[in-house]
Amino acid sequence: MTAGTQMVAVTSNAERQRSRMPRWYRRREASILSFSGLAAFVIIWQLAADLKGLDFTFFFASPSGIIEAAGKEVQLPRFWDDVATSAWELLAGSGVALGLGVPIGLAIGWYRRVGFMFDPWLNFFNALPRIALLPLLVLWLGLGTEMKIAAVSLGAFFSIVVPTAQGVKTVDRNLLDVGRSMDASQGRIFTSIVLPATVPYIISGIRIAIGRGLIGVVVAEFYAQTKGIGVIIVKSQQALNSDRMLFGIILFTISGILLSYATSLLERRFQKWRPGQDMEE
Numbered sequence: 001m002t003a004g005t006q007m008v009a010v011t012s013n014a015e016r017q018r019s020r021m022p023r024w025y026r027r028r029e030a031s032i033l034s035f036s037g038l039a040a041f042v043i044i045w046q047l048a049a050d051l052k053g054l055d056f057t058f059f060f061a062s063p064s065g066i067i068e069a070a071g072k073e074v075q076l077p078r079f080w081d082d083v084a085t086s087a088w089e090l091l092a093g094s095g096v097a098l099g100l101g102v103p104i105g106l107a108i109g110w111y112r113r114v115g116f117m118f119d120p121w122l123n124f125f126n127a128l129p130r131i132a133l134l135p136l137l138v139l140w141l142g143l144g145t146e147m148k149i150a151a152v153s154l155g156a157f158f159s160i161v162v163p164t165a166q167g168v169k170t171v172d173r174n175l176l177d178v179g180r181s182m183d184a185s186q187g188r189i190f191t192s193i194v195l196p197a198t199v200p201y202i203i204s205g206i207r208i209a210i211g212r213g214l215i216g217v218v219v220a221e222f223y224a225q226t227k228g229i230g231v232i233i234v235k236s237q238q239a240l241n242s243d244r245m246l247f248g249i250i251l252f253t254i255s256g257i258l259l260s261y262a263t264s265l266l267e268r269r270f271q272k273w274r275p276g277q278d279m280e281e
Contacts, residue, residue: 061242069243086228093152101160109168148220155216156209167201207263
């Protein structure tokens with residue numbers, strides 16, 4: 001191999017090496033920029049908290065203070081009991097909302113007369129601020145876990161039933177006509193055409209219901225003040241402990257992010273079933 005050929009080979013390898021970096025960055029650009037923005041915010045937050053002459057941390061905790069409060073909190077058995085309580089309230093309440101919302105939404109969308117019967121009630125309760133019903137829930141169920149599960153269910157139920165019913169109503173009528181022309185039974189049409197086409201709408205409803213359910217957990221625990229992460233926030237606010245209070249708020253935020261991400265994975269899995277999607281994608 002001549003010197004000129006070697007020089008060309010080295011230059012070509014260097015160019016390929018340089019071209020890999022832009023491709024690597026482009027593939028990860030969203031994650032890198034998101035992390036950079038978050039890191040910059042935390043650094044500025046910490047620098048503002050460390051400024052002398054500004055009692056910043058009394059009103060708003062610093063990142064280092066929150067980490068210190070978290071380290072103390074996780075060592076307490078009561079903390080894990082509060083986490084387990086809030087998690088159970090969210091899961092149980094969401095399960096009740098899902099177990100009731102999906103069948104009712106399917107029935108409303110599939111049976112015209114059932115839709116006529118439920119439509120006024122759906123509009124009424126969907127417009128009603130569910131928080132206003134908390135005193136009634138306390139009167140009926142007390143201040144225990146049952147009341148908080150009911151509050152979560154009320155918050156999540158309408159976020160599931162409305163998209164489910166809408167999903168049934170938007171099923172492609174041509175597909176229904178084909179099924180009927182082949183003498184398929186109503187049950188067969190429902191399970192093989194209607195239900196698969198409605199699943200993406202159900203998943204979208206669940207994604208919205210997670211946020212509503214977390215609001216139900218927070219408000220119910222603020223109201224009852226018995227157990228849960230919401231109690232940590234309330235007690236910290238009463239003690240003017242902003243580090244511990246923001247730690248509890250961040251716990252709820254992280255829970256919502258993780259659950260929303262898990263739901264988005266499910267939504268992506270069923271995206272190809274959504275009507276109107278390009279089949280070549």
